[in-house]
Amino acid sequence: MTAAALDLWRPVPMPVVSKVQETADTVTIELDARDSPVRFAPGQFTMLYAFGHGEVPISISGDPAHPERLVHTIRAVGRVTNPLVAVEPGQVLGVRGPFGTGWPVHDAEDGEVVVVAGGIGLAPVRPVFHALAAHRERYERVWVLVGARTPADLLYREELERFAGAHGFDLRLTVDHADDTWDGPVGVVTRLLEAADFDPSRATLMTCGPEIMMRFVVREALRQGVPAEKIWLSMERNMKCAIGLCGHCQWGADFLCRTGPVMRWDHAMHRFDVGGL
Amino acid sequence: MSRYRLDPHDLDRLLERLQEGGRVLIGPRLRDGAIVLDRIRSTADLPRGLTTVTAPGRQHLLDRADDALFGYEVGPDAAKRWLHPPRVELWRARKDEGGELFFEGTDEPPKYAFIGLRACDLAAIGIQDAVFLRPGITDPTYAARRADVRIVAVQCGASAATCFCASMGTGPRVDRGADLTLTEVLDGEPHFVVEVGSEEGEALIEGLPVKPVASTAPEEAAARAAAHQERQMPGDVRASLLNALESPAWDDVAARCLACGNCTLVCPTCFCTTVEDTTTLAGDAVHARRWDTCFDQGFTDLHGHAVREGVAQRYRQWLTHKLSTWHDQFDTSGCVGCGRCITWCPAGIDLVEEARRIGGSG
Ligand SMILES: Cc1cc2nc3c(=O)[nH]c(=O)nc-3n(C[C@H](O)[C@H](O)[C@H](O)COP(=O)(O)OP(=O)(O)OC[C@H]3O[C@@H](n4cnc5c(N)ncnc54)[C@H](O)[C@@H]3O)c2cc1C
Ligand code: SF4
Ligand code: SF4
Numbered sequence: 357m358t359a360a361a362l363d364l365w366r367p368v369p370m371p372v373v374s375k376v377q378e379t380a381d382t383v384t385i386e387l388d389a390r391d392s393p394v395r396f397a398p399g400q401f402t403m404l405y406a407f408g409h410g411e412v413p414i415s416i417s418g419d420p421a422h423p424e425r426l427v428h429t430i431r432a433v434g435r436v437t438n439p440l441v442a443v444e445p446g447q448v449l450g451v452r453g454p455f456g457t458g459w460p461v462h463d464a465e466d467g468e469v470v471v472v473a474g475g476i477g478l479a480p481v482r483p484v485f486h487a488l489a490a491h492r493e494r495y496e497r498v499w500v501l502v503g504a505r506t507p508a509d510l511l512y513r514e515e516l517e518r519f520a521g522a523h524g525f526d527l528r529l530t531v532d533h534a535d536d537t538w539d540g541p542v543g544v545v546t547r548l549l550e551a552a553d554f555d556p557s558r559a560t561l562m563t564c565g566p567e568i569m570m571r572f573v574v575r576e577a578l579r580q581g582v583p584a585e586k587i588w589l590s591m592e593r594n595m596k597c598a599i600g601l602c603g604h605c606q607w608g609a610d611f612l613c614r615t616g617p618v619m620r621w622d623h624a625m626h627r628f629d630v631g632g633l
Numbered sequence: 634m635s636r637y638r639l640d641p642h643d644l645d646r647l648l649e650r651l652q653e654g655g656r657v658l659i660g661p662r663l664r665d666g667a668i669v670l671d672r673i674r675s676t677a678d679l680p681r682g683l684t685t686v687t688a689p690g691r692q693h694l695l696d697r698a699d700d701a702l703f704g705y706e707v708g709p710d711a712a713k714r715w716l717h718p719p720r721v722e723l724w725r726a727r728k729d730e731g732g733e734l735f736f737e738g739t740d741e742p743p744k745y746a747f748i749g750l751r752a753c754d755l756a757a758i759g760i761q762d763a764v765f766l767r768p769g770i771t772d773p774t775y776a777a778r779r780a781d782v783r784i785v786a787v788q789c790g791a792s793a794a795t796c797f798c799a800s801m802g803t804g805p806r807v808d809r810g811a812d813l814t815l816t817e818v819l820d821g822e823p824h825f826v827v828e829v830g831s832e833e834g835e836a837l838i839e840g841l842p843v844k845p846v847a848s849t850a851p852e853e854a855a856a857r858a859a860a861h862q863e864r865q866m867p868g869d870v871r872a873s874l875l876n877a878l879e880s881p882a883w884d885d886v887a888a889r890c891l892a893c894g895n896c897t898l899v900c901p902t903c904f905c906t907t908v909e910d911t912t913t914l915a916g917d918a919v920h921a922r923r924w925d926t927c928f929d930q931g932f933t934d935l936h937g938h939a940v941r942e943g944v945a946q947r948y949r950q951w952l953t954h955k956l957s958t959w960h961d962q963f964d965t966s967g968c969v970g971c972g973r974c975i976t977w978c979p980a981g982i983d984l985v986e987e988a989r990r991i992g993g994s995g
């Protein structure tokens with residue numbers, strides 16, 4: 357038994373340095389990772405531990421150029437995420453990771469990039485925006501198509517607009533239900549994809565959101581002529597260990613904590629529509 | 634492999650040897666009307682003169698006419714219960730006054746020796762090795778228990794009606810994975826034929842009153858056991874089940890399956906776990922893992938719903954994982970043909986028959 361082997365299950369303590377309320381139920385927290393920097397690929401996740409409550413998988417949503425600052429955007433939905441969202445600067449969380457596969461930011465070079473995200477699905481693609489911005493000259497047009505339930509549920513809105521302005525991203529937002537603050541489009545995010553004028557033969561598409569959303573996004577992308585091996589998605593499953601040992605994240609032969617969450621459509625397509633796999 | 638003859642009253646010498654250095658000896662013993670694996674100290678703890686009658690959904694004990702110590706078929710327990718325990722603490726978290734968090738390991742497992750494991754049990758340990766000792770992913774609790782075990786296997790001389798190890802290529806002959814293998818010979822003057830399978834095995838019998846012997850009893854016993862086996866896993870099962878993912882045939886077994894998870898608990902290769910977080914009176918937080926089963930609906934919980942909502946979907950996970958996707962993951966089947974899941978299924982569901990029916994094999 358080696359110390360390295362123990363590390364797979366055992367978290368590293370990291371203090372919370374800041375917390376930003378993003379929406380009514382969602383916060384972004386930054387952890388001080390200077391003692392054990394978390395070098396990650398955009399799309400990877402950690403297991404975050406709230407003292408006494410447990411661990412859950414949460415995507416890293418910060419800038420990959422800053423492994424000493426570990427950033428997560430967390431939506432409060434239950435037993436562990438509620439206390440995670442309630443942490444305050446100064447408190448300490450446990451962290452394991454990074455785990456899983458990442459988005460194809462290198463493969464996407466020399467072409468257009470289309471990111472389609474819905475709801476909290478924006479969190480795992482936020483590092484992609486940082487990565488693209490850091491080497492903006494390597495990419496052609498960058499499309500960022502975002503959907504949310506209501507304007508109040510839109511994550512990172514100001515930051516996205518700032519990014520889009522500074523780095524020339526084509527940002528399009530839509531909501532399912534408008535209110536009087538909203539003068540943008542209303543409807544599903546697939547509509548934004550229909551309207552986006554990119555060259556499907558030169559585009560890499562990355563999508564993250566509810567499975568039903570990704571199903572329609574992929575269908576539309578294929579219809580427009582994006583090849584299956586240029587379409588990437590992120591799969592969400594129950595995860596208890598993130599190291600391929602607990603069995604919870606299995607999807608066919610995949611342990612999604614290791615061969616996912618991000619995967620290419622041609623790897624997913626044969627079973628994506630098999631219900632309850 | 635060298636072979637020796639061991640007199641039944643000298644078996645206790647071997648059991649003592651196995652416990653030297655504080656090693657905890659795990660072997661068959663009678664408890665609550667079943668033969669389980671548990672701590673034993675001497676041959677007095679072994680289930681003497683008993684045999685089993687096994688069928689889908691049941692196993693009964695009967696008296697034998699002789700004093701056989703290993704004259705029964707596999708019971709519900711396998712080495713898994715000890716090498717991959719039902720519950721184990723992974724770590725404790727402690728918070729000091731300043732709010733600092735500390736994560737501390739608490740696992741201090743004993744060293745184990747096993748006696749009475751069968752060929753299927755050894756094959757199952759090989760499969761769990763592949764799961765828990767992968768390059769780059771070593772499970773420390775398993776590794777610590779597994780590292781220095783001693784295994785004395787028993788060669789089966791009879792098969793249960795639920796056994797099908799021959800068709801899985803894992804038995805009934807014990808041909809790997811044991812330090813020593815005992816074949817219990819009851820004809821004529823009762824004795825054991827001891828086969829040595831490793832250097833550790835050689836060390837275990839050194840100085841014991843054994844005599845070299847030329848005997849074919851192990852092969853004869855294995856041939857007898859193999860001849861009993863009628864159940865046969867279809868050879869094309871890996872592909873046929875994957876081609877049947879959306880077959881309505883899963884609904885038929887789902888109507889009989891109680892989703893109790895007994896099959897995954899008795900299965901010697903199933904490895905799934907969940908974690909439990911609790912706090913002690915002293916204020917420490919305990920992070921423990923315990924066996925879980927893909928038959929539990931909560932196994933695939935996402936916020937507000939489960940991915941495998943129906944029993945048909947959960948039975949499909951079990952069968953396709955064991956017989957199909959396990960090959961992709963670990964380069965082996967996940968089934969050793971021990972038949973436990975058939976014997977301990979309260980509904981008597983037979984995975985071989987289901988695999989044949991659902992996969993559409995002849
Ligand atoms: C790879 C990955 C990345 C994720 N990234 C983020 C992120 O960046 N931000 C964020 O807010 N959420 C993210 N999630 C979802 C997050 O893990 C769940 O919201 C969280 O597990 C819910 O736990 P709970 O105890 O608060 O909820 P409960 O509803 O009390 O949990 C019950 C059980 O279901 C599991 N569970 C519930 N919802 C999910 C879910 N959506 N996905 C997986 N397991 C779930 C829990 O782990 C627990 O086992 C991610 C999930 C995965 C798999
Ligand atoms: S699936 Fe059944 S027969 Fe196969 S190893 Fe598991 S318990 Fe034994
Ligand atoms: S059959 Fe079920 S419980 Fe057993 S290893 Fe596979 S997923 Fe886990």
Ligand code: FES
Nearest residue numbers: 598600602603613
């Ligand atoms: S999360 Fe445990 S195996 Fe993937």
